[in-house]
Amino acid sequence: MIVGAYLTHNNLSAKMKPSIAAFVGSLDWTMLKYTPAVGVQPLLEPSDEDGRPQSQEPIQLFRTLLTELLEKWKKNNLVKKFPKKMIIFRDGVSDGEFTQVLESEFKAAKAAVEKLAGAPNQCKITYKVCVKK
Known part of the structure; x- marks a missing residue:
């Protein structure tokens, strides 16, 4: 299974506008x-005096959206087999957020x-x- 994941943000001047997670x-x-x-990425508490929400790159809905894709995979396959391998391509992560995003989203992917599979090692995940650049 191939998965692409991206989190798009409004410009920094947009107050209280949520980000969109797309898979x-x-x-x-x-x-x-x-x-x-x-x-829709949940809004975080404002972090500056202008009331703009703080930027947080990990996709909060990662597990939910990936579960949705996995359910569609199982429904689409006649033998209802689970994918043995999954490659997740993630875009839009800055160097400073890499470790936090990897830990959060890889854990969500395994969950x-x-x-759905009932076993953690049912599907090998490459992130x-x-x-x-």
């Missing part, structure tokens, strides 16, 4: 069909797999952060 995932082993999963 796309393959539906079967051929990796020719894909399906989306989208959610989503365990929830790749893509950086534009």
Whole structure:
């Protein structure tokens, strides 16, 4: 299974506007069909005197959105087999947030797999952060 994940933010001058988490995932082993999963990132408490919310890069809905994609995978496959391998491509992470994002989102990915597969090692997960330079 191939998964792409991104968190898009409004510009910094936008007060109290949430970020959007967008995922796309393959539906079967051929990796020719894909399906989306989208959610609104919960707003965090304002962190500056102008009332703008603080920026937090880890996707809070990572487990929920990945679970949605995994459920669609299982529904789309006639034999209802779980994917044996998953590659997650994550974009939009700065160097300073890399460790926090990796720990939070990789843990959420393992939890989503365990929830649906019933076993933590049912699916091998590769988590790749893509950086534009």
